[in-house]
Amino acid sequence: MKTTDKEFFRIINYINKKYGISLIGKRALVEKRLDNVLTKTQCSSTDEFMDLIEKEEYELLDNILISEMLTNHTFFMRESSHFDILNQIILPKLKKCINQQEGIRIWSAATSSGQEAYTINMILQDYFGEEAKAWTMKVVGTDISQTMLDKAIAGDYTKEEMETVPDKWKSKYFIRKINGDYKINDYVKANIVFKKQNLIEPIFFDKNFHVIFLRNVLIYFDIGIVNKIVDKVADFLEEGGYLFIGLTEILDINSTKLKYIQPSVYRKL
Ligand SMILES: C[S@@+](CC[C@H](N)C(=O)[O-])C[C@H]1O[C@@H](n2cnc3c(N)ncnc32)[C@H](O)[C@@H]1O
Known part of the structure; x- marks a missing residue:
């Protein structure tokens, strides 16, 4: 999902403010992960999704966003x-x-x-x-x-x-x-x-x-x-x-x- 600058900054600023995570240099990654967010939430655009999440603070939407956007890779015995x-x-x-x-x-x-x-x-x-x-x-x-x-x-x-x-x-x-x-x-x-x-x-x-x-x-x-x-x-x-x-x-x-x-x-x- 290609984003406009406005859409990109809207989404990364939201994540930065709420979770402290900086995604500024990761536009390609954000755009790739955004596809999954929009499919899972059945929203047709970034703005539609952001309007919903900002107005309603839906926990469910928020959870989908962070589960997709944040890197959660881990494994047993990592850095043993x-x-x-x-x-x-x-x-x-x-x-x-x-x-x-x-x-x-x-x-x-x-x-x-x-x-x-x-x-x-x-x-x-x-x-x-x-x-x-x-x-x-x-x-x-x-x-x-x-x-x-x-x-x-x-x-x-x-x-x-x-x-x-x-x-x-x-x-x-x-x-x-x-x-x-x-x-x-x-x-x-x-x-x-x-x-x-x-x-x-x-x-x-x-x-x-x-x-x-x-x-x-x-x-x-x-x-x-x-x-x-x-x-x-x-x-x-x-x-x-x-x-x-x-x-x-x-x-x-x-x-x-x-x-x-x-x-x-x-x-x-
Ligand atoms: C790469 S995993 C690290 C897992 C494990 N500690 C390891 O070293 O394998 C990073 C985790 O940090 C979590 N995370 C990111 N921002 C966070 C925040 N503001 N508060 C708590 N957890 C956060 C993510 O959800 C993700 O599951």
């Missing part, structure tokens, strides 16, 4: 070096200094369709093994897209989406369906909560987290917004807690409350 750090450095430290009742809390912010949150939980289950049941463990997965959250909550993944899952995990933490696809089992689901959270809006949690994954989302925001989001997210880290960002993302460390540990890994000290 972070999970090695979790497994080999962070969890041994936490196990020593935290009691089982207080437990371990990890937030997967911008979790998309849940693979990141489930990977974290499978690492936790593997690490604690038999002791896992005695520990209070909570993984919270948040995203702005209800479509992605619905997929995360359902926990259904195609065999292609399962390609990066180790075989031992497939049998331990998933149920194989007749058609060869998989469903995450109830045990792994039990201590995960998925909920909607726009990172540019106020954030509320009753307790801070020991580890936060904020990966492969900062890249879509303007730098001023990145600093604000990172500061806000860091407020929900326990002292000594770790923040992971995407391997290709960087933070302006002078403007955050965090200490640089190594590329993509920060700590609140």
Whole structure:
């Protein structure tokens, strides 16, 4: 769908204001994705769609727009070096200094369709093994897209989406369906909560987290917004807690409350 300048800026300004995402240099992508938005909403033009969404603030329309326009690609074990750090450095430290009742809390912010949150939980289950049941463990997965959250909550993944899952995990933490696809089992689901959270809006949690994954989302925001989001997210880290960002993302460390540990890994000290 070719857009006029007016249509293009109308749509990207709306997304920028509401979600902080900058699509300014991505006109071809926006136009391609706009086709799907208009087909799904049965609108005949960008203006018709924008008139509806701006006047009525339809949640359904908004959800279609962001699910199409925002990049939500993810996969199990993505950037696995972070999970090695979790497994080999962070969890041994936490196990020593935290009691089982207080437990371990990890937030997967911008979790998309849940693979990141489930990977974290499978690492936790593997690490604690038999002791896992005695520990209070909570993984919270948040995203702005209800479509992605619905997929995360359902926990259904195609065999292609399962390609990066180790075989031992497939049998331990998933149920194989007749058609060869998989469903995450109830045990792994039990201590995960998925909920909607726009990172540019106020954030509320009753307790801070020991580890936060904020990966492969900062890249879509303007730098001023990145600093604000990172500061806000860091407020929900326990002292000594770790923040992971995407391997290709960087933070302006002078403007955050965090200490640089190594590329993509920060700590609140
Ligand atoms: C590329 S995915 C990253 C998924 C996962 N963290 C990973 O690294 O594989 C980016 C996600 O960020 C979400 N997102 C974009 N803007 C957001 C915002 N303002 N608040 C919360 N989530 C947002 C998108 O919906 C998308 O699911």
